[in-house]
Amino acid sequence: MCNRRDFLVFNPRTTRKFPFFLVVFLAPAVICYTLFMIYPLIESLRMSFFSTTPENKTVFAGIANYVKLLTDSDLAPRFWGALRNNFVFFIIHMLVQNPIGLLLASLLVSKGKGRSIYRTLLYMPNVLSVVIIGFIWQLILNPLWGVSESILRFVGLGKFFQPWLGLPEYALPTIALISVWQFIGIPMLLFYTALIGIPKEFIEASLVDGCTERQVFWRIKFPLMLPTVGIVSILTFVGNFNAFDLIYTMKGASAGPAYSTDIMGTLFYRTFFGQQLQLGNPNMGATVASMMFLIILFGVLLYTFAFQRRVKNYQL
Amino acid sequence: MKNLLSLALFLLIAVSTFGQDKVTLTVESWRNDDLAIWADQIIPAFEKKYPNIHVVFSPTPPAEYNGVLNSKLEGGTAGDLITARPFDASLALYQRGYLADLTTLPGMNNFSAVAKSAWVTDDGKHVFAVPMASVIHGFFYNKDIFKKLNLEVPQTKAEFMQVLEAVKKDGRYVPIAMGTADMWETATMGFQNIGPNNWKGEEGRQALLKGTAKFTDEPYIKTWEELASWAPYLPRGYQAVKYSDAQQLFTLGKAAIYPAGSWEIWLFEKDAAFDLGIFPPPVDRKGDTVYISDHTDIALGMNAATRHPDEAKKFLEWMTTSEFASLYSNAVAGFFTLSNHRITLKDPLANEFLSWRKTCKSTIRNSYQILSRGDQFGAPNLENDLWQVSAAVMNGTMTPEEAGKLVQDHLDKWYKPAK
Numbered sequence: 101m102c103n104r105r106d107f108l109v110f111n112p113r114t115t116r117k118f119p120f121f122l123v124v125f126l127a128p129a130v131i132c133y134t135l136f137m138i139y140p141l142i143e144s145l146r147m148s149f150f151s152t153t154p155e156n157k158t159v160f161a162g163i164a165n166y167v168k169l170l171t172d173s174d175l176a177p178r179f180w181g182a183l184r185n186n187f188v189f190f191i192i193h194m195l196v197q198n199p200i201g202l203l204l205a206s207l208l209v210s211k212g213k214g215r216s217i218y219r220t221l222l223y224m225p226n227v228l229s230v231v232i233i234g235f236i237w238q239l240i241l242n243p244l245w246g247v248s249e250s251i252l253r254f255v256g257l258g259k260f261f262q263p264w265l266g267l268p269e270y271a272l273p274t275i276a277l278i279s280v281w282q283f284i285g286i287p288m289l290l291f292y293t294a295l296i297g298i299p300k301e302f303i304e305a306s307l308v309d310g311c312t313e314r315q316v317f318w319r320i321k322f323p324l325m326l327p328t329v330g331i332v333s334i335l336t337f338v339g340n341f342n343a344f345d346l347i348y349t350m351k352g353a354s355a356g357p358a359y360s361t362d363i364m365g366t367l368f369y370r371t372f373f374g375q376q377l378q379l380g381n382p383n384m385g386a387t388v389a390s391m392m393f394l395i396i397l398f399g400v401l402l403y404t405f406a407f408q409r410r411v412k413n414y415q416l
Numbered sequence: 417m418k419n420l421l422s423l424a425l426f427l428l429i430a431v432s433t434f435g436q437d438k439v440t441l442t443v444e445s446w447r448n449d450d451l452a453i454w455a456d457q458i459i460p461a462f463e464k465k466y467p468n469i470h471v472v473f474s475p476t477p478p479a480e481y482n483g484v485l486n487s488k489l490e491g492g493t494a495g496d497l498i499t500a501r502p503f504d505a506s507l508a509l510y511q512r513g514y515l516a517d518l519t520t521l522p523g524m525n526n527f528s529a530v531a532k533s534a535w536v537t538d539d540g541k542h543v544f545a546v547p548m549a550s551v552i553h554g555f556f557y558n559k560d561i562f563k564k565l566n567l568e569v570p571q572t573k574a575e576f577m578q579v580l581e582a583v584k585k586d587g588r589y590v591p592i593a594m595g596t597a598d599m600w601e602t603a604t605m606g607f608q609n610i611g612p613n614n615w616k617g618e619e620g621r622q623a624l625l626k627g628t629a630k631f632t633d634e635p636y637i638k639t640w641e642e643l644a645s646w647a648p649y650l651p652r653g654y655q656a657v658k659y660s661d662a663q664q665l666f667t668l669g670k671a672a673i674y675p676a677g678s679w680e681i682w683l684f685e686k687d688a689a690f691d692l693g694i695f696p697p698p699v700d701r702k703g704d705t706v707y708i709s710d711h712t713d714i715a716l717g718m719n720a721a722t723r724h725p726d727e728a729k730k731f732l733e734w735m736t737t738s739e740f741a742s743l744y745s746n747a748v749a750g751f752f753t754l755s756n757h758r759i760t761l762k763d764p765l766a767n768e769f770l771s772w773r774k775t776c777k778s779t780i781r782n783s784y785q786i787l788s789r790g791d792q793f794g795a796p797n798l799e800n801d802l803w804q805v806s807a808a809v810m811n812g813t814m815t816p817e818e819a820g821k822l823v824q825d826h827l828d829k830w831y832k833p834a835k
Contacts, residue, residue, distance in 0.1 A: 245661075263652075266653065370794065
C-alpha cells in the first residue's frame with residue numbers, strides 16, 4: 101500500500117546537498133562588492149578611531165577624533181558650517197530640481213511636437229563632464245566677459261547683476277542651481293517612466309467620472325508615483341551629501357568666499373589630503389568621511405522605515 | 417633560435433657591463449615644464465664637464481609629486497637626486513632619513529641664510545638641499561597706458577594711490593587687475609607682496625617666529641588696510657574674478673597695474689602686445705628701504721639611500737656654481753638663482769627683477785616656515801587663514817582688525833614660540 105506520508109517526505113539526501121551554483125552566481129558580485137565597497141568602508145571607519153603621533157606611529161584614539169571634530173574651536177565651525185551648507189544645498193535641490201523635474205516629465209508625457217528632442221536636450225547636461233559644466237558656467241557668470249550681464253541688461257534687469265559666485269550670500273545657491281541644471285534629467289526621466297507606466301484606463305475612467313485635469317494629477321497620477329517620489333528624494337539626498345566635484349571645480353578645495361560653499365565633500369578633501377601648505381591628516385579625514393557615512397545612513401534609514409514601508413505600492 | 421637568444425643575452429650583458437663605468441643619476445622632480453630645459457641645456461652642460469656621469473631628469477606631475485615621491489622613497493626606488501619643496505614637506509623627508517645631510521657640501525657658502533632657510537632644520541644647523549630658485553614679488557605695469565595718461569611709476573604708497581585714482585578717473589582702463597575669487601592671490605600677491613615694507617622683511621618675519629610680534633600688530637593691520645583701499649580700483653565684480661581672468665585682463669591691455677610674481681614674465685611676454693614694466697612694492701616715504709618677497713621655491717636634495725653618493729654630490733656641487741646659476745635662471749625666466757653669484761640675465765624684465773636684490777632687502781613669505789604647521793588635525797592653518805581673511809578684507813566682509821585677531825587666535829592655539 102502506498103503511504104501518502106512517505107510520498108511527502110523529502111529525500112534527506114537531496115535537501116542536504118548544498119546548492120553550489122548559487123555560490124558561483126553570487127560570487128562575482130559578493131567579491132567585487134566586498135573588496136571595493138565594504139572593505140574600504142570598514143577600513144575608513146577603523147581609521148577614524150586611530151591617530152598618528154608626530155613620530156609617525158599609529159595609536160588607538162577611541163572617539164577622540166570625533167570629539168575634536170565636533171567641539172574643537174577651529175575645526176567644529178568648519179564641520180557645522182559644512183553640514184549646514186550641505187543641507188541648504190540639499191533643500192535647494194528638493195525645492196527646485198525635483199518639482200521642475202516632475203513638471204518637465206508631465207510636459208513630456210502630454211502631447212506635443214519634438215518631445216523626444218526635448219527629452220534628450222534636457223538630459224544632455226547630465227552626460228557632460230563636471231569640469232566642462234563648471235567652466236561654462238563660470239564663463240557665463242563672469243563679471244568681466246560673461247554673457248549673463250548683457251542678457252540681463254537686454255531685458256532691462258541689468259542693475260540686478262551681481263558677481264554671484266564671489267559673494268558669500270549668493271555663491272552656494274548659485275552653485276546649487278547650476279547643479280540642479282546639471283542633474284535635472286535624472287528626476288525627469290524617473291518621473292517620466294513612472295508617468296507612462298500609469299494605465300490609460302485609470303485616467304480615462306476618472307475623466308469619464310468628471311475629474312478635472314488637476315484632480316487627475318493629484319488624485320490619480322501623484323499617489324501612483326509616490327514610490328518614485330521617494331526614490332528621487334533619497335537619490336537626491338545621497339547625491340547631495342556626497343557632492344564634491346562641482347564645488348571643487350568652481351571654487352577649489354578652500355570653498356570660498358569665507359567657506360560659504362564648503363560642504364562635507366570639500367571639508368573631507370581638505371582634511372584628508374591637505375591643501376597647499378597644510379598637510380593632510382588621514383585619520384581626521386576618515387572621521388569626516390565616517391560622519392558623512394553616518395548622515396547618509398541615517399537619511400536612508402529614515403526613508404526606509406518612515407516612508408518606504410508606509411507608502412502603498414499599487415500593482416498596476 | 418636558441419643561438420640567437422643567447423647571442424642577444426650575451427650582447428645585453430656585454431652592453432650593461434660596458435656601461436657600468438658610466439654612472440647614471442636620476443633626478444626626481446615635479447617640474448614637468450622644465451623637461452626640455454634639463455634635456456637640452458642643463459644636463460649636456462653638466463655631462464660635458466663630467467663625461468662619466470649620465471643624468472636623467474624624470475619628472476612627475478606637480479599634484480602627484482609628493483605622494484609618488486613618498487611611496488618611491490619608502491619602496492627604495494626613488495632617484496638619486498630629489499627636487500625638494502620648500503619647508504615642511506622636505507623637512508619631514510629629512511627627519512625620516514630619506515634626504516641626506518648636505519651641510520658640509522662644498523659650495524654651500526654660496527648661499528645666504530635666507531636662501532637656505534627653506535631647507536634647514538628648525539635650529540638652522542643642518543642643510544639638506546641645494547637651493548635652486550626663488551620667485552620675486554612686485555608689480556607689473558602697462559607702459560603704454562602710463563605714457564598715455566602721463567603717469568609716473570609710483571615709489572611711495574601715496575603716489576601709488578594717486579596713480580590708481582588717475583587711471584580710474586580716466587575711465588578707460590581698470591586700475592588694478594586682480595580678483596579675490598581664488599583667494600590665494602590676495603594673500604600671495606597682495607598681503608605677502610606689499611606687507612614686507614610694513615613689517616620690515618626678515619625682521620618682522622623672525623619676530624613672528626619668536627613670538628615677539630603678532631598679526632594684530634600695526635604692520636599687519638596696516639597691510640590689510642592697504643589691501644582694502646585697493647577695492648574701489650579693482651575690476652567690477654572682482655569678488656568673482658579669478659586669477660586667469662586677471663591675467664587676461666592685464667595682457668589684453670585693459671588694466672594698468674598687475675600685482676604679481678616674477679613667474680608671470682613668461683606668460684606676459686608671450687601674450688602682451690604692449691610694453692611691460694615692473695616696479696617694487698611702494699614704500700611710505702621716498703628713500704625708505706624697500707623690502708621684497710624673494711620667495712624660496714625649489715631646491716635639489718640627495719636621496720640618502722643613493723648608490724652613487726659621490727657622483728650625486730658632484731652634481732649638487734656643480735649646482736652651486738655660477739655656471740648653473742646663470743644657465744638655470746636664463747632658461748626659466750622669472751625663476752632666480754638663490755646663490756650669491758652675480759649673473760646676467762638675457763631677459764630684461766627678469767634682469768630688472770633680479771636687480772632689486774641689490775637695492776632692496778629680501779625676505780620670504782612669513783607663513784611658510786614653521787608657522788603653517790597648524791595643529792595637524794586638519795583645522796585651517798596660517799596660510800589658509802591668510803587666504804581667507806585677505807580675500808574677506810578685500811571683499812569688505814571683514815575688517816583688518818578682525819582679520820588680525822582671527823589669524824593670531826588660530827596661531828596662538830598651537831604655536832608656542834621658544835622663549
